[in-house]
Amino acid sequence: PHLQQSSEQAGGKGSPPEITLLNSEFDSKNIFRVCEPVSNTSLNNIEVEDIEQLVKCIDAETLILNSGYVPALSSDLGKSTLGSVGVSLNLVQDNLSNSTEAVEASGPYSLKNPKKKRRRCGVCEPCLRKTNCEECSCCRKRKTSHRICKKRKCEELKKPPPPITLPFEVRQRSCKLSHSFEA
DNA sequence: CCACCCGGTGAT
């Protein structure tokens, strides 16, 4: 007597390889697929694609529970009015980082300096680009440049990093808008 | 000053 343990294999036809990939992901995305299997306009699809990776990241972040990228905050800006808020936040972060550092103490994460890298916003025009321009210096030297195509560089990442969550929009841009270098 | 590049290294 033989036991048929894997029945799906017997099918033999091309089962979508995505399933394997999706497996490691959340069911929520699967639901999306089911709800709208074919009614996509490519545009819609693109957005979902982007969101899904963002969600994945957020999930991971939530798990690790140590969000808070502090670039260099040291000047008066953060201390003056928002000082109290900053301090409170700091305390909380310290607590959380305590657990994190236990695992990653070896890394550049200091006890009070998490230094997490920011991620592309996913909604700005450069982020929505799907292909490299292949013309900028970064594209030409992709192997060594360690840089994303200049036309795909996220607008948010070009801005100065947010020191802490501001209650009001008091950010004052010193000068002109920065534009990507080289065309 | 600033745009530009280099390269360590976090994130996947």
Added chain:
DNA sequence: ATCACCGGGTGG
């Protein structure tokens, strides 16, 4: 392994 953020160095 690849990708690409970001700190720092450099030339104009």
